Amino acid sequence: MTLPEGRYCSYCGKGLRRAPVDGLDLPEEVLKPACPDCGYVHLDAPTPVAAAIVERGGEVLLVRPHGAEAFALVAGYPEPYETIEEAAAREVREETGLEVQVEHILGSYSCEPMGQNLVSVVCVARVAGGEYRLQEEELAEGRWFPLDGLPAWPEEWPLAEVFADYGWEGKR
């Protein structure tokens, strides 16, 4: 894993490099970005993303942002002090106008698009009200896909795994 370009020490401004951290026995791929000059260690924690599987009668709602080729789950970053469930429901409301009730969390899925380490926590939600209205500033398209006719995902996305887990859950 390479360190994204342009990451600098918050204290002295020197370029960060991955280095061993005193007292932590970490494998090489998780060495922390550290300042070679003042010793500041950037914690480099993953960023949480709240995502929602919104299902209605065997179909799931997917959205495609402007400029993107692939559809994805409705998702976004939690606001400070928001729970993942609250964030997922808010994102669905903001992006589609639908009110949803989060039933449970399916799982968490790590990926690294554009060098950014994201951990998506995927919530299973059902529509509880509201009126479908796409947020057109961010999104080009929203569409209900049958669960047996989902689109192809970019390989580096964890969505195939997400829907495999979701399918298994339905069979339990």
Ligand SMILES: [Zn+2]
């Ligand atoms: Zn420094």
